[in-house]
Amino acid sequence: MSVVSVRDVSKTFGSGHTAVTAVDHVSLSVDAGDIVLVMGPSGSGKTTLLSMTGTLMSPTTGRILISGQDTSALDPAQLSRLRLREFGFVFQTFNLLSALTAEENVMLPLLTAGVPRKHARAKARAALEQLQLGHRLRNLPRDLSGGEKQRVAIARSLANDPRLILADEPTANLDAKTGQDVTLLLCETACRENRAVIIVSHDQRLRTAAKRVITIEDGRLTAEEPGEHDRNCRMHPEAAPA
Numbered sequence: 590m591s592v593v594s595v596r597d598v599s600k601t602f603g604s605g606h607t608a609v610t611a612v613d614h615v616s617l618s619v620d621a622g623d624i625v626l627v628m629g630p631s632g633s634g635k636t637t638l639l640s641m642t643g644t645l646m647s648p649t650t651g652r653i654l655i656s657g658q659d660t661s662a663l664d665p666a667q668l669s670r671l672r673l674r675e676f677g678f679v680f681q682t683f684n685l686l687s688a689l690t691a692e693e694n695v696m697l698p699l700l701t702a703g704v705p706r707k708h709a710r711a712k713a714r715a716a717l718e719q720l721q722l723g724h725r726l727r728n729l730p731r732d733l734s735g736g737e738k739q740r741v742a743i744a745r746s747l748a749n750d751p752r753l754i755l756a757d758e759p760t761a762n763l764d765a766k767t768g769q770d771v772t773l774l775l776c777e778t779a780c781r782e783n784r785a786v787i788i789v790s791h792d793q794r795l796r797t798a799a800k801r802v803i804t805i806e807d808g809r810l811t812a813e814e815p816g817e818h819d820r821n822c823r824m825h826p827e828a829a830p831a
């Protein structure tokens with residue numbers, strides 16, 4: 590069974606002559622271990638598709654199934670629990686809380702999900718160590734580089750063992766090399782743990798991190814090509830931590 594199945598989904602904003610169809614009859618299935626890069630011009634519907642896939646926005650028509658469960662049948666509280674349990678989110682602006690250390694930032698969603706503090710701390714440390722940030726546990730975001738901040742955000746997205754990681758322009762605020770390295774690290778880690786990943790980006794260099802590359806234009810999926818990701822989840826030789 591697919592981790593996520595997007596079935597004939599459309600999203601229209603507004604109505605009448607000002608209506609904009611941002612996503613137009615899109616179907617897409619993503620399995621465990623899949624790493625899908627969604628590319629396309631500005632305004633083509635990438636973020637709208639990602640938001641619906643993450644149940645942050647409901648489709649106008651069509652259905653989103655998460656591990657076979659139809660999300661349209663769930664109320665907001667159930668959707669919120671589903672997101673905490675099944676999804677990890679990575680954003681272009683990192684979205685770290687400035688008053689919390691790296692470790693506390695990673696612990697936060699675990700505590701929200703009801704994980705006991707001691708266990709949450711151990712999981713946060715393990716996730717940060719995996720992202721090669723074991724020496725930065727007590728640092729505040731302001732003392733971290735852009736690449737380190739995004740690695741903390743990735744550790745946070747991985748800490749609750751999500752089935753699916755959704756990343757929206759994760760490299761937009763990083764220089765090209767750092768952005769590619771951080772994304773490769775995310776993809777290698779997710780691949781080894783058999784998690785599914787969907788990344789929305791303009792960045793052609795991320796093809797090296799993806800197993801599938803999907804193009805969206807005017808809200809429609811227009812192409813799918815294989816990516817260049819190493820199927821054995823090996824770290825790309827050029828990638829070193831940022």
Ligand SMILES: Nc1ncnc2c1ncn2[C@@H]1O[C@H](COP(=O)(O)OP(=O)(O)OP(=O)(O)O)[C@@H](O)[C@H]1O
Pocket residue numbers: 602603609610611629630631632633634635636637638
């Ligand atoms: N909340 C909204 N209300 C009205 N129109 C919207 C809304 N969100 C998106 N749109 C419109 O839907 C279309 C798709 O937007 P979306 O942000 O999904 O594209 P995108 O491919 O992610 O663009 P970018 O690469 O610039 O982030 C655009 O025409 C946009 O203006």
